[in-house]
Amino acid sequence: MTATTYSNFDEKTESLEVAEKFADQIHGKTILVTGVNRGGIGFSTAKAFASRSPSHLIIAGRNTSRIQECIDALKVEFPHVDYRALKLDLSSQKVVREAAAALLSWNDIPEVNILVNNAAVMNLPDRTLSEDGLEMQFATNHIGHFLFTCLIMPKLIKAAKNSPKGATRVINVSSLSPTRAGMRWSDINFEKINKTLPKEEQPPYGMHRTWGAIEPEEKSYLPLEGYNQSKVANVLFSIALNKRLYEKYGILSIALHPGIIQTELSRYAAPETLKAMGEFLKKGDLYIKTLGAGASTTIVAAMDPGLGMPRERDGKENLGVYLIDCQISDKADPRAISSNEAEKLWTLSEELVKDTFSW
Known part of the structure; x- marks a missing residue:
């Protein structure tokens, strides 16, 4: 049975402590983290990896100057790591393809051992479409990562051939959304009024009211629901990857909720959402992590060797593909960990990027 190695790790455990425990797994590896900036968990993630001497640490983000700022800061503390900058705007399929092509052309980095799909946007106040015509949160948080991961797969497969089964991994940083939401299959772009959707696709209205939404049934786009869908997709993506890659190549994909952290991710939040968050904090209903x-x-x-291919338990699919507070969680909604839902998402994702993938 797959299980974490350290049952004492919890919501207060710091990433540098975790990295120390898994130093042997990090040392000498090539690791890529998307969405890295000084004020976010992407930087903390990169810092934890850098502390244990990976061979190459690839820092990916939209803004090249901010990427370089992160690399400069990491070099001060950990100068012996080879850092690489990769410009990656996940909202643009064209730019994603350019970034993947650039990475594949780096002959001195023949393989990627760990890919951390960390980048995200959240709570865009108004429905916004990407240049490819997709709702922006779904386009950035899922489709961009889907396309990038699939395009750089040759380097992940090469790493897997030289590694123990399950050591090469694709990590999808999700959220708490999979515990309460599912996919909006009939209206991916949020064009229909919520109350007209099939019952199983309608948003959890009570949650949205709690977060400041007024008459959510009468709206089509809800900022938090756009985020919810993209984050459910992160978990389903991991499930679909495992089906295609684990038995054949030994590549493992795991999704996780990092916790609630004060970062730039909330910079687009509407006033009513920020007000609701303030009330939660006053009441002590939210725990804010460092x-x-x-x-x-x-x-x-990314590193715990105790984690392997998840198995069904008590009728729940894919238990183990979703972590909360450093441990395997069984809190995901059945829709968010369904193999059937994962296959539907894979088919839709290929349609949206106008490409098909098999390895």
Whole structure:
């Protein structure tokens, strides 16, 4: 049975502590982290990896100057790591393809051992479409990562051929959304009024009211629901990857909720959402993690050798593909860990990027 190695790790465990425990797994590896900036958990994640001497640490992000700022800061503490900058705007399929082509052309980095799909946008106040015509949160948080992961697969497969089964991994940083939401199959772009959707696709209205939404049934786009769908997709993506890659190549994919952390991710939140968050904090209903603790579950997912292919337990599919507070969680909604839902998402994702993938 797959299980974490350290049952004492929890919501307060810092990522540097986790990295120390898994130092042997990190040393000498090539690791890529998307969405790295100084004020986010992407940087804390990169810092934890850098602390244990990976061979190459690839820092990916939209803004090249901010990427370089991160690399400069990491070099001060950990100068012996080979850092690489990769410009990656996940909202643009064209730019994603360019970034993947650039990475594949780096002959001195023949393989990628760990890919951490960390980048995200959240709570865009108004429905916004990407240049490819997709709702922006879904386009960035899922489709961009789907396309990038599939395109760089040759380097992950090469790493897997030289590694123990399950050591090469694709980590999808999700959220708490999979515990309460599912996919909006009939209206991916949020064009229909919520109350007109099939019952199983309608948003959890009570949750949205709690977060400041007024008459959510009468709206089509809800900022938090756009985020929810993209984060459910992160978990389903891991399940679909495992089906295609684990038995054939030994590549393992795990999704996780990093916790609630004060970062730039909430910069687009509407006033009513920020007000609701303030009330939760006053009541003590939210636990805010440090940046370091926010990265710890990612490090566990990426490096813990105790984690393997998840198995069914008590009728629940894919138990083990989703972690919370450094441990395997069984709190995901059945829709968010369904193999059937994962296959539907894979088919849709290929349609949206106008490409098909098999290895």
